[in-house]
Amino acid sequence: xxxxxxxxxxxxxxxxxxxxxxxxxxxxxxxxxxxxxxxxxxxxxxxxxxxxxxxxxxxxxxxxxxxxxxxxxxxxxxxxxxxxxxxxxxxxxxxxxxxxxxxxxxxxxxxxxxxxxxxxxxxxxxxxxxxxxxxxxxxxxxxxxxxxxxxxxxxxxxxxxxxxxxxxxxxxxxxxxxxxxxxxxxxxxxxxxxxxxxxxxxxxxxxxxxxxxxxxxxxxxxxxxxxxxxxxxxxxxxxxxxxxxxxxxxxxxxxxxxxxxxxxxxxxxxxxxxxxxxxxxxxxxxxxxxxxxxxxxxxxxxxxxxxxxxxxxxxxxxxxxxxxxxxxxxxxxxxxxxxxxxxxxxxxxxxxxxxxxxxxxxxxxxxxxxxxxxxxxxxxxxxxxxxxxxxxxxxxxxxxxxxxxxxxxxxxxxxxxxxxxxxxxxxxxxxx
Amino acid sequence: xxxxxxxxxxxxxxxxxxxxxxxxxxxxxxxxxxxxxxxxxxxxxxxxxxxxxxxxxxxxxxxxxxxxxxxxxxxxxxxxxxxxxxxxxxxxxxxxxxxxxxxxxxxxxxxxxxxxxxxxxxxxxxxxxxxxxxxxxxxxxxxxxxxxxxxxxxxxx
Numbered sequence: 001x002x003x004x005x006x007x008x009x010x011x012x013x014x015x016x017x018x019x020x021x022x023x024x025x026x027x028x029x030x031x032x033x034x035x036x037x038x039x040x041x042x043x044x045x046x047x048x049x050x051x052x053x054x055x056x057x058x059x060x061x062x063x064x065x066x067x068x069x070x071x072x073x074x075x076x077x078x079x080x081x082x083x084x085x086x087x088x089x090x091x092x093x094x095x096x097x098x099x100x101x102x103x104x105x106x107x108x109x110x111x112x113x114x115x116x117x118x119x120x121x122x123x124x125x126x127x128x129x130x131x132x133x134x135x136x137x138x139x140x141x142x143x144x145x146x147x148x149x150x151x152x153x154x155x156x157x158x159x160x161x162x163x164x165x166x167x168x169x170x171x172x173x174x175x176x177x178x179x180x181x182x183x184x185x186x187x188x189x190x191x192x193x194x195x196x197x198x199x200x201x202x203x204x205x206x207x208x209x210x211x212x213x214x215x216x217x218x219x220x221x222x223x224x225x226x227x228x229x230x231x232x233x234x235x236x237x238x239x240x241x242x243x244x245x246x247x248x249x250x251x252x253x254x255x256x257x258x259x260x261x262x263x264x265x266x267x268x269x270x271x272x273x274x275x276x277x278x279x280x281x282x283x284x285x286x287x288x289x290x291x292x293x294x295x296x297x298x299x300x301x302x303x304x305x306x307x308x309x310x311x312x313x314x315x316x317x318x319x320x321x322x323x324x325x326x327x328x329x330x331x332x333x334x335x336x337x338x339x340x341x342x343x344x345x346x347x348x349x350x351x352x353x354x355x356x357x358x359x360x361x362x363x364x365x366x367x368x369x370x371x372x373x374x375x376x377x378x379x380x381x382x383x384x385x386x387x388x389x390x391x392x393x394x395x396x397x398x399x400x401x402x403x404x405x406x407x408x409x410x411x412x413x414x415x416x417x418x419x420x421x422x423x424x425x426x427x428x429x430x431x432x
Numbered sequence: 433x434x435x436x437x438x439x440x441x442x443x444x445x446x447x448x449x450x451x452x453x454x455x456x457x458x459x460x461x462x463x464x465x466x467x468x469x470x471x472x473x474x475x476x477x478x479x480x481x482x483x484x485x486x487x488x489x490x491x492x493x494x495x496x497x498x499x500x501x502x503x504x505x506x507x508x509x510x511x512x513x514x515x516x517x518x519x520x521x522x523x524x525x526x527x528x529x530x531x532x533x534x535x536x537x538x539x540x541x542x543x544x545x546x547x548x549x550x551x552x553x554x555x556x557x558x559x560x561x562x563x564x565x566x567x568x569x570x571x572x573x574x575x576x577x578x579x580x581x582x583x584x585x586x587x588x589x
Contacts, residue, residue, distance in 0.1 A: 011542075011559030018565075083562035090547075091571055095578050126455050253482050253508070256536025267508075274511045363454050366504050366515065368485065379502065381490045394486035394504070402539050431562055 016067045016079040020052045048076045053416075055084045061158065061420060062427030064401075068413070075416060078408045080401055085431035093391040097357025098124055101388060102194045105378070108393055109429030110191060111154055114140075114147040115371035116393065117196040119378035122277065124198045126365040127382050128358075130329060134321040136200030137279040142316045143186065143195060144278075144369075145309040146213070149220070150179035151372040152302050152309075156227060159299075159421030163240045168230050175223050178216050185209055198358075199333040200326030210317060217317075220310050228303060241295040245407045245419040249293065255406070256399040259374025260301045261423055265293030271370040278369075283315045295422035302424075305372075332358045357386035373397055373424055397429035434458050436479065436514060443473050459515040467518050468528040474505065474514070475533055481505035481514055484530070487540035489520075489548045491574045498522035499550050503530070520550045529555040547572035 035047035048069035055065040063084035069077040089108055093101040105120045106113040118140060125132060132140075153176040160168035180190040186209055187193035187202065195202050231237045247255075249265040262269055270287040272280040288304035290297030326333050334353055335346035362384040368377035374396030381390035400423050407419050437451040437460045447466035452459045462470050474481045486504040497519025505514045520527045529552035531537040541552045542561040549570035552558060560567060569576055 011555075012557040013559040013561075014565055017559075083560075083564070086562040088571060091576075091578060129455065251535075254535045256484055256534065258483075269508060275513075364459075364490075364502075364515075365455055365457060366486070366502075366513065368506075375485060375506075377486055377504065379486065379488055379504065390488075390490040392486070392488040394488075398539065399536055402536060 013079050013081065016050075017081060019050055020067055046071055055081075061425055062430075064420070064425070064427055064430075066404075066416070068408075068416075070413060073412050073414070075408050075411055075413055078405050078416075080404055082398075082401070082427070082430050085427045087432070089432050090391055090393070093388050095387065097386045098198060098360060098388060099353070099357055101391060102197070103192075105391070105393060106192045106194055107428065108432050109371065109373070109376070109395055109397060109426050111151045111426050112147055112371050112373070112376070112429075113192050114143050114196065115369050115376050116378075117194060118144060118278070119367055119369045119376050119393065120380070120391070121196050121198050122367040122369070123365045123378040123380040124360060126367055127360045127363050127380060128198070128332060129361075130199055130327055130332060132200050132278070133324050133327060134279065135204075135323045136325050136327075138316045138320050139201045139205070139325060140196060140278050141280065141283070142213075142313050143183075143201075145312045145316075146179055146182060148309045148372045149306055150176045150183075152306055153179070155302065155372075155421075155424045156299075159418075159424070160231065160237075162417050162421050163237065165231060165234065165237055168227060171223070171227060171230065175216070175220065182209065182213055182216065185212070197326060197333070199329060200324070202326075204325040213313070214317065217310050217314055221307065224303060224306050231299070232303075238296065240415075240418055241299060241422070243292075244295045244411070244415045245298075245422055246292060246294045247403060247407055251406065252293070252403065255403045257374065257403050259371070259396050259400070260298050260305065261293075261400055261403070262374065263288065264290035264297035264301045266291055271368055271375060275368075277367075282319065283312045285312050295418045298422045298424075359384060359386050360388075368394070371396055373426070373429070374400060393432060395429035395432060397425040397427070398432075401425050401430055436460065436474075439479065440470055440473060444469050457513065457515060459517055461517045461519075464518050464520065464527055467516075468530055468533065470516065471503070471530040471533040474516075479507070480509055481507050481512075483508060484534035484536050484540075485513075487530075487537055487544060489544045489550060489572075491548060491572065493522075493574050495519070496522065499525045499548055501527055501544060501550060525550040526553060527551075528553050531555055546570065549573065 039045055039047055048071050051068050051070050053066040055063040065081040067079040068075055089104045092104055102117055105116045108116050153172040157169040157172035183193055184190045187195035249267050252262050252265055266289050268287055273287055285308045288301045290301050330349045335349050339346040340350055360382040362382055364381045366377055366379045368375045376396055377394035379392040380388055383389040408416050437448050441448040444466055447463050447470050449463050450461040483506040485506050489499050489501045499520035501518050501520055503516040529541055541555055544550050545558055546560040546563050547570055
């Protein structure tokens with residue numbers, strides 16, 4: 001192995017971790033005294049204080065650890081340390097068949113399960129050259145946008161909570177609950193569903209689903225007004241978010257930031273519009289943009305996205321095409337349950353698919369969808385067998401978190417909480 | 433086929449090893465030594481692939497180059513995607529870092545280093561990113577076993 005001995009840290013982050021871990025409290029105190037004496041020798045100079053934040057910190061949206069160099073209240077430098085939620089999903093996918101791996105990828109970004117599977121199934125469909133029926137594409141759009149609403153509502157509630165606006169949490173979770181009830185109704189699970197299958201969706205809408213969904217859609221615009229009444233003019237909210245966490249648009253692009261964080265800086269990049277997939281070209285909606293790119297703009301972009309999502313779901317329900325909810329390819333898709341009792345052939349197909357899985361032609365594909373946090377891409381490499389040779393997910397949380405370091409430099413420590421909240425990172429997606 | 437590989441080859445002779453188009457995705461295989469020059473060329477106009485979506489790797493133990501690193505690029509102007517690929521080598525897997533071209537490559541390359549052990553030369557901070565700093569081995573290599581990992585217990589505080 002090409003391992004360096006563990007006591008020789010190589011990268012900058014390794015050195016920073018060693019800095020906060022390699023000494024006892026007594027030694028730490030000695031280091032502080034030493035730094036103070038160095039300061040005394042050089043008038044006007046102040047050594048930064050190194051403070052470890054997290055990984056267990058209520059404001060970090062999960063297990064994010066930040067090693068900060070502080071000069072009083074001002075952050076001189078910051079090193080995010082991630083990996084505390086790493087579960088090796090990509091490795092496990094290599095040992096599961098394509099249809100089994102769906103249950104794993106859905107758990108990556110746990111607030112946006114539909115997007116994880118959507119990118120994954122589309123990549124598999126691309127390799128299989130399988131066409132998804134129009135009704136399935138519309139069902140996917142409906143569930144994706146409902147997921148966007150539920151994800152944005154979690155973000156709204158928790159980032160409000162962190163900045164002291166506690167009330168919004170109870171309001172936004174009330175509606176999120178209704179969205180999760182709908183997930184349960186259509187997919188059987190409230191989170192981490194595997195409703196999207198390779199070839200389409202697991203099932204059609206159950207009876208009564210449309211009625212409940214429409215009731216939620218009718219209710220939502222007034223609810224979103226309510227959220228905005230609570231925050232948009234709130235002086236504390238404005239004070240905490242306006243002008244915080246600004247980076248120029250070119251730097252954001254250079255850092256690979258996508259989604260609301262990039263659109264808040266005025267860059268019109270929405271994959272649903274730019275490279276439409278799953279029939280998104282059939283729907284009319286606007287891409288909300290910000291101007292300055294501060295935390296307030298990100299808030300405002302997400303609030304307008306909620307309204308756009310409601311519009312998209314309404315259009316999809318109105319124009320929902322008739323037809324099958326899943327492709328009719330017996331080599332890939334499970335046969336309908338009822339046929340198993342009457343058709344020997346269906347039974348054989350079912351048995352083969354469940355035990356061996358389906359094979360995917362050799363090749364590689366990268367497919368990206370617009371998740372609530374930005375570009376969520378899935379890179380699949382197939383060697384022609386029934387298991388993915390390599391399954392990699394480009395998670396927007398992972399990439400967007402890189403922007404935290406340049407953003408936080410020379411900012412106040414209190415504003416760091418706003419920045420983390422406004423980037424909306426989900427640590428399950430960061431660490432995978 | 434697209435004119436992109438020809439443009440790269442014209443600007444940097446000898447850099448394009450192969451090109452494929454599969455399921456509508458264009459892949460250009462790049463000579464390992466030319467990765468950074470090619471990156472700088474395609475980021476600038478006329479190609480202007482300003483957004484590096486992803487850098488990742490796949491391990492092929494039977495191939496001479498073994499580690500195949502893929503760079504996924506996106507053009508904000510045209511919405512086009514492009515995949516660059518390069519082989520890092522089996523014995524001493526190493527590629528030039530593109531973090532100086534796209535800042536976002538920093539963490540992606542750290543992840544590839546952590547998971548596959550591919551070292552990126554001139555990387556600003558080549559540390560492990562997802563695994564603990566003292567982890568041994570690179571988990572996404574095909575010869576790394578699944579399951580049965582050691583749990584490190586220690587009495588030292």
